[in-house]
Amino acid sequence: MNSLSIRTLGIELPDDIQQQLLSAGFSLWQQGNCQPWLTLVNLSQCEPNEVAAQLTEYQAGNLVALLAPEQSELAAAAMQAGAQDYLLLPVIGESLFALVNRLRRLEQPDTSLVVAAAVSRQLLMLAHRAAATEASVLLCGESGTGKEPLAHYIHRHSSRANNAFVAINCAAIPESMLESVLFGHVKGAFTGALSDKAGKFEQANGGTLLLDEIGEMPLLLQAKLLRVLQEREVERLGGNQLIPLNIRLIASTNKDLRKAVEMGAFREDLFYRLDVLPLTIAPLRERKADILPLAEHFLCVYDTPGSAAPCYFSEPAKQLLMAHDWPGNVRELENCIQRALVMRRGQAIQAAELGLAVELLMSPEPADTGDGLKASKRQAEFQYIVDILKRFNGNRNKSADALGMTTRALRYKLAQMRESGIDVDQLLQRAGQAA
Numbered sequence: 215m216n217s218l219s220i221r222t223l224g225i226e227l228p229d230d231i232q233q234q235l236l237s238a239g240f241s242l243w244q245q246g247n248c249q250p251w252l253t254l255v256n257l258s259q260c261e262p263n264e265v266a267a268q269l270t271e272y273q274a275g276n277l278v279a280l281l282a283p284e285q286s287e288l289a290a291a292a293m294q295a296g297a298q299d300y301l302l303l304p305v306i307g308e309s310l311f312a313l314v315n316r317l318r319r320l321e322q323p324d325t326s327l328v329v330a331a332a333v334s335r336q337l338l339m340l341a342h343r344a345a346a347t348e349a350s351v352l353l354c355g356e357s358g359t360g361k362e363p364l365a366h367y368i369h370r371h372s373s374r375a376n377n378a379f380v381a382i383n384c385a386a387i388p389e390s391m392l393e394s395v396l397f398g399h400v401k402g403a404f405t406g407a408l409s410d411k412a413g414k415f416e417q418a419n420g421g422t423l424l425l426d427e428i429g430e431m432p433l434l435l436q437a438k439l440l441r442v443l444q445e446r447e448v449e450r451l452g453g454n455q456l457i458p459l460n461i462r463l464i465a466s467t468n469k470d471l472r473k474a475v476e477m478g479a480f481r482e483d484l485f486y487r488l489d490v491l492p493l494t495i496a497p498l499r500e501r502k503a504d505i506l507p508l509a510e511h512f513l514c515v516y517d518t519p520g521s522a523a524p525c526y527f528s529e530p531a532k533q534l535l536m537a538h539d540w541p542g543n544v545r546e547l548e549n550c551i552q553r554a555l556v557m558r559r560g561q562a563i564q565a566a567e568l569g570l571a572v573e574l575l576m577s578p579e580p581a582d583t584g585d586g587l588k589a590s591k592r593q594a595e596f597q598y599i600v601d602i603l604k605r606f607n608g609n610r611n612k613s614a615d616a617l618g619m620t621t622r623a624l625r626y627k628l629a630q631m632r633e634s635g636i637d638v639d640q641l642l643q644r645a646g647q648a649a
């Protein structure tokens with residue numbers, strides 16, 4: 215049987231580690247063997263500007279950078295240059311094995327998350343690192359980029375996997391109710407509190423709590439949340455008993471929390487408590503290599519189960535999927551595929567059936583925008599918004615949802631459209647008359 219081989223460049227592993235690797239079934243790569251499974255590159259002698267060049271030479275298999283402790287700030291550059299991960303020197307058996315296990319787990323299929331782009335694979339690796347710790351995680355990314363599935367992934371790959379994963383969207387719950395939803399209440403704590411109720415903190419005890427859209431949490435509750443995180447105990451509203459908590463907190467946001475701190479809308483002390491392990495999910499337009507694998511994934515998920523003749527994308531449809539900007543990110547792509555499955559007339563999904571190919575009924579943008587490609591993209595985006603608004607009879611909330619954006623973001627887009635001379639209301643009225 216072929217064992218997984220490990221190559222080292224610029225360093226020899228201590229004998230005891232080599233022995234441990236051999237007894238765990240790995241082999242040490244030798245010249246002439248086929249591609250190594252893992253390459254450890256010693257960068258301790260490298261100048262910062264040489265890191266990328268050193269790593270790009272060895273892109274086969276998993277690539278891990280070895281850095282001197284004083285070079286730890288080069289970790290991000292190493293990962294950007296293609297390293298999956300990094301280790302600080304000297305190599306210690308324990309951290310090497312933890313790394314090897316992370317890499318192996320990554321290779322085991324967990325098909326819930328589709329990752330193809332290099333940035334996404336690196337993010338998943340960081341998520342594995344985060345999962346192995348108890349630290350709070352802050353997930354940042356535009357709406358619809360997949361913060362919730364990533365949070366769930368971290369939970370599933372953590373030691374808490376057999377306990378609860380509880381998610382709560384701080385923006386979706388009225389301010390007046392958020393406190394009791396989070397902290398629970400005792401009977402009679404307020405009008406309508408007819409019985410004792412555990413809050414989300416208690417429900418997540420032993421497991422993971424995801425506070426989605428944490429940036430929307432009112433300042434007063436932020437103070438209470440900070441206290442819970444410091445004291446690791448919670449008291450139900452109206453209660454007098456402190457309940458010990460053992461939770462891992464993951465917070466997510468599509469806002470720039472640092473800016474919110476500067477503007478006084480978010481507590482600085484809470485920000486630093488949450489920002490222990492920040493993970494940023496790139497917008498879909500910046501990780502194009504994910505688009506088609508995600509589209510295929512959603513096709514599998516939403517195609518008629520057991521269908522004898524599975525659907526596929528025509529070449530022009532693929533091109534259109536790749537060309538679109540996806541302002542609503544993965545959520546918009548998911549909606550698009552669901553819609554295409556309804557609209558399709560044959561097995562091959564055509565570009566026009568994606569709902570992205572648009573009849574350009576807008577007046578062209580003013581010539582002074584210069585860049586023609588940019589202008590036509592913008593036009594296509596505006597047309598898409600109008601199409602969705604038509605479908606939902608102008609309902610802003612439903613349309614925003616289908617577009618994968620907040621209602622506020624949609625209003626902003628509509629204002630932009632008005633500014634560029636597009637009378638959205640008139641277009642909708644015309645569509646209503648035609649129907």
Ligand SMILES: Nc1ncnc2c1ncn2[C@@H]1O[C@H](COP(=O)(O)OP(=O)(O)OP(=O)(O)O)[C@@H](O)[C@H]1O
Pocket residue numbers: 326327328329355356357358359360361362363426467468508511544545548
């Ligand atoms: N990498 C992925 N693989 C598979 N599905 C994904 C992936 N990323 C996102 N999705 C799916 O895309 C949809 C949108 O993701 P999600 O709702 O988690 O976005 P979000 O970043 O939490 O958005 P919001 O900030 O609006 O809450 C979900 O149905 C999610 O399952």
